[in-house]
Amino acid sequence: MASAVESLPILGNHPTDQVRACDTTTLPVCLTAQKFIKLHAVAAVVFLLIGGIAALTLGLTRWPAVHLLDAQWYYRLLTLHGLNMLIFWILNFEIAVLYFASTVLLNTRLASKSAAWVGLVMMTVGAIMVDAAIFGGKSDVLMTSYVPLKASPWFYLGIILVAVGTLVGVINYFATIYIAKRDQTYKGSVPLVVFGATAAAIIAVVTLLHGAVVMIPTLLWSMGIIENIDPAWYRITWWGLGHMSQQVNVCAMVSIWYLLGTLTVGSKPLNQAVCRGAFVLYILFINVASAHHLLVDPGTGSVWKIWNTSYAMYLAVLASMIHGFTVPASIEVAMRKKGFNRGLFGWLANAPWSNPGFSGFFLSLVIFGFGGGITGVTLGTQQINIMAHNTLRIPGHFHVTVVGGTTLAFMAITYYIVPLIFQKDFYAKALCRIQPYLFGGGITLMALGMSFAGSYGVPRRHWDIEFTGGLFATGFDAGAHVMLGIMGVGAVIAFLGLLLYCLLVVAAVFFGRPVEGKPMEAWNEEPRGQIDAEEVDEHKTPGTLVIVFVFLTAFAVYYFANWMWLSDLWEVR
Amino acid sequence: MSSKEPDGKKPLQKLMDNPWLLLVLGIVIPTLSYTVWGWIELWLVPPAALP
Numbered sequence: 001m002a003s004a005v006e007s008l009p010i011l012g013n014h015p016t017d018q019v020r021a022c023d024t025t026t027l028p029v030c031l032t033a034q035k036f037i038k039l040h041a042v043a044a045v046v047f048l049l050i051g052g053i054a055a056l057t058l059g060l061t062r063w064p065a066v067h068l069l070d071a072q073w074y075y076r077l078l079t080l081h082g083l084n085m086l087i088f089w090i091l092n093f094e095i096a097v098l099y100f101a102s103t104v105l106l107n108t109r110l111a112s113k114s115a116a117w118v119g120l121v122m123m124t125v126g127a128i129m130v131d132a133a134i135f136g137g138k139s140d141v142l143m144t145s146y147v148p149l150k151a152s153p154w155f156y157l158g159i160i161l162v163a164v165g166t167l168v169g170v171i172n173y174f175a176t177i178y179i180a181k182r183d184q185t186y187k188g189s190v191p192l193v194v195f196g197a198t199a200a201a202i203i204a205v206v207t208l209l210h211g212a213v214v215m216i217p218t219l220l221w222s223m224g225i226i227e228n229i230d231p232a233w234y235r236i237t238w239w240g241l242g243h244m245s246q247q248v249n250v251c252a253m254v255s256i257w258y259l260l261g262t263l264t265v266g267s268k269p270l271n272q273a274v275c276r277g278a279f280v281l282y283i284l285f286i287n288v289a290s291a292h293h294l295l296v297d298p299g300t301g302s303v304w305k306i307w308n309t310s311y312a313m314y315l316a317v318l319a320s321m322i323h324g325f326t327v328p329a330s331i332e333v334a335m336r337k338k339g340f341n342r343g344l345f346g347w348l349a350n351a352p353w354s355n356p357g358f359s360g361f362f363l364s365l366v367i368f369g370f371g372g373g374i375t376g377v378t379l380g381t382q383q384i385n386i387m388a389h390n391t392l393r394i395p396g397h398f399h400v401t402v403v404g405g406t407t408l409a410f411m412a413i414t415y416y417i418v419p420l421i422f423q424k425d426f427y428a429k430a431l432c433r434i435q436p437y438l439f440g441g442g443i444t445l446m447a448l449g450m451s452f453a454g455s456y457g458v459p460r461r462h463w464d465i466e467f468t469g470g471l472f473a474t475g476f477d478a479g480a481h482v483m484l485g486i487m488g489v490g491a492v493i494a495f496l497g498l499l500l501y502c503l504l505v506v507a508a509v510f511f512g513r514p515v516e517g518k519p520m521e522a523w524n525e526e527p528r529g530q531i532d533a534e535e536v537d538e539h540k541t542p543g544t545l546v547i548v549f550v551f552l553t554a555f556a557v558y559y560f561a562n563w564m565w566l567s568d569l570w571e572v573r
Numbered sequence: 574m575s576s577k578e579p580d581g582k583k584p585l586q587k588l589m590d591n592p593w594l595l596l597v598l599g600i601v602i603p604t605l606s607y608t609v610w611g612w613i614e615l616w617l618v619p620p621a622a623l624p
C-alpha cells in the first residue's frame with residue numbers, strides 16, 4: 001500500500017485562502033480544521049484540569065492516613081472526576097485528532113464548518129450542564145449512573161448533548177474522508193494514521209448509538225415520564241457506551257504512537273498490511289469486551305460472558321500484541337538505520353529520551369502494554385474476575401490503560417500540536433522534558449498501590465474502608481495500608497505531572513512566542529550513530545524480540561499467579 | 574498463490590480500503606454478539622416468584 005502523503009497534489013480541494021503549508025512538515029493545513037483542532041484541544045485541557053483537581057482530592061481521601069473529603073464530597077468529586085476525565089477530556093482530544101488526521105494527512109478541507117460548530121457547542125454546553133448538575137448536589141450517582149440511582153435530568157441531558165455533539169464531529173470526519181476520496185486529494189490507500197483514526201471513528205459510532213439507546217429513556221425516567229428502567233438492561237446497554245468508548249481511546253492512542261514514531265525518530269510502519277489488519281481486528285472484535293464489566297451480574301449466562309470476554313475478545317488482544325510489537329520494532333529499525341546498531345539495546349539507550357514527544361509516547365506504550373494489557377486480559381477472565389470485581393484492582397488497571405496509556409500519549413502529541421497547529425513555542429523546555437516522566441511515574445506508582453491494595457480486598461468507590469465508628473471493629477491489615485499510602489504518593493506525583501502539563505500548555509497557547517513562518521524548533525538533536533546505515537536489515541529487530549519475550553513471560557506469570565490465588569481461595573477437591 | 578480480483582486488489586485490501594463496509598461490520602458484530610444477545614438472555618429470565 002502506497003503512502004498517501006508522498007503523492008499529495010499540492011492544493012488538494014482547499015479554497016486557496018483556507019489553507020497554509022506547514023513550515024516544518026510542508027503538509028497542507030486546512031485553516032477551518034485548524035481552528036476546531038485548537039478549540040477542542042483547549043476544551044480538552046480545561047476538562048483535564050477540572051478532573052485532575054478532583055483526582056488529587058480523591059487520592060488523598062482513599063489514603064486512610066489523610067482521608068481528606070467527607071463522604072458526600074468524595075462521591076460528588078468521584079462523579080466529577082470520572083466524567084471530566086473519561087468523557088470530556090478524552091472525547092474533545094479525540095475529535096481534535098480526527099480533524100487533524102482527516103484534513104492534514106489527506107490534504108483535504110474539513111467537510112462542514114457548521115457541523116463542526118454544532119458538535120463543539122453541543123459538547124461544551126453538555127459538559128458544563130453535567131458539571132453544574134454535579135455541583136448542584138443532586139447528581140451524586142458516579143459516572144455510571146446505575147439505575148435506580150437517580151440524578152437531576154440536567155445530568156442526563158448534558159451527557160446526551162456531549163454524546164450527540166461527539167457523533168456530529170465523527171460524522172463530519174466521515175464526510176471529510178468521503179470528500180477527500182471523491183476529490184482524489186490522495187492516491188492509493190489512506191496513511192496508516194488515518195486508517196487507525198477511522199477505526200476509532202467507527203468504534204465511536206457504535207459507542208454513541210448505545211449511549212443514545214440507554215440515556216434517552218433514563219432521562220425520561222428521571223423526569224418522571226417513564227416509570228421504570230430495568231437495572232440489568234441498563235447495565236448491559238450502558239457498558240456499550242462506557243466500555244466501547246475505551247476502545248475508541250485505544251485506536252486513537254495507537255494511531256498517535258505511529259504518528260509520534262514518525263515525528264520523533266522518523267520511523268515507518270514495518271508492514272502496512274499487518275498493522276492495518278490489527279486495526280480491523282479492533283473494529284470487529286474489541287467492543288464485545290464490554291461484557292467483562294458484567295461478569296458477576298446475574299441475568300446473562302456463562303456462554304455469553306465467556307464468548308464475549310474470551311474467545312471473540314482475544315482476537316482484539318492479538319491486535320494489541322501486534323501493535324505492541326510493530327511500534328517498538330519500527331523505532332528499532334529507524335534508530336539502527338541512524339547508526340545505533342550496537343548490541344541488543346543500543347537503539348533504545350540512544351533514543352531521544354529528552355524529547356517529551358518521544359518519552360511520553362514510549363512510556364505510554366510500556367505502561368499500557370505491560371501494565372494495562374496484562375492486567376486487563378487477566379481481570380477480564382470470568383473465573384479470576386470474581387476475586388477482583390469492585391476492588392481497587394479495577395481502577396489500578398484502568399489508570400494504566402486510559403491514563404498511563406491514552407492520556408500520556410495525548411500529552412506527548414501535544415508537544416507537537418502546540419508548535420505545529422497553534423504555531424506557538426513552549427516556555428520552560430526543561431520542565432516540558434520532565435513532565436512525561438513525572439506523570440507516567442506517578443500514575444504507575446498509584447496504579448501499583450491500587451492494584452496491590454485491591455489484592456488485599458480493598459474495595460473501589462468506598463469512602464471509609466475502616467468503617468469508622470461502626471459497631472464491629474473491621475478494616476484491613478497493615479499491608480493494605482502501606483499500599484494505599486503508595487497509591488496516595490503516586491496520586492500526588494501524577495497530579496503534579498498533570499498540573500505541570502496544563503500550565504505549560506496554557507502558557508504556550510495563550511502567552512507563547514509565535515513561531516509562524518519558520519520551522520518548529522526540534523526537541524532534540526538529530527540522533528546520529530557510528531555505523532553505516534546501509535548495514536541494517538529491516539526485518540531484524542532482536543531488541544524488540546527480547547522485549548516481547550519479557551512481556552510474554554510477565555504475562556504468563558501474572559496470569560498463572562492469579563489462577564493460583566483463585567485456587568487458594570476457592571479450593572476444589 | 575494469488576487471490577487478486579480483476580482490479581488488482583486482494584480481497585483483504587479491498588475490505589481495508591472500504592471504510593463503509595468496515596463501519597457496517599463494526600456496528601453489526603458487537604451489537605449482535607454483545608448487545609442483542611445480552612438483551613435476549615435478560616428477556617428469557619423468568620420473573621422472580623416473590624410474594
Ligand code: HEM
Nearest residue numbers: 055058059082085086142143395403407460461491494495
Ligand atoms: C492525576 C491523575 C489521576 C489521579 C491521581 C487519579 C486518581 C483517581 C482515584 C483516587 C480514583 C478513585 C478510585 C476509587 O476510590 O474507587 C479515580 C477514579 C477514576 N479515575 Fe482517575 N485519576 C487520575 C487521572 C485519571 C484520568 C486521566 C482518567 C481518564 C482519562 C481517570 C479515570 C478515572 C475513572 C473512570 C475513575 C472511576 C470513577 C468511578 O468509580 O466512578 N483518572 N482516579
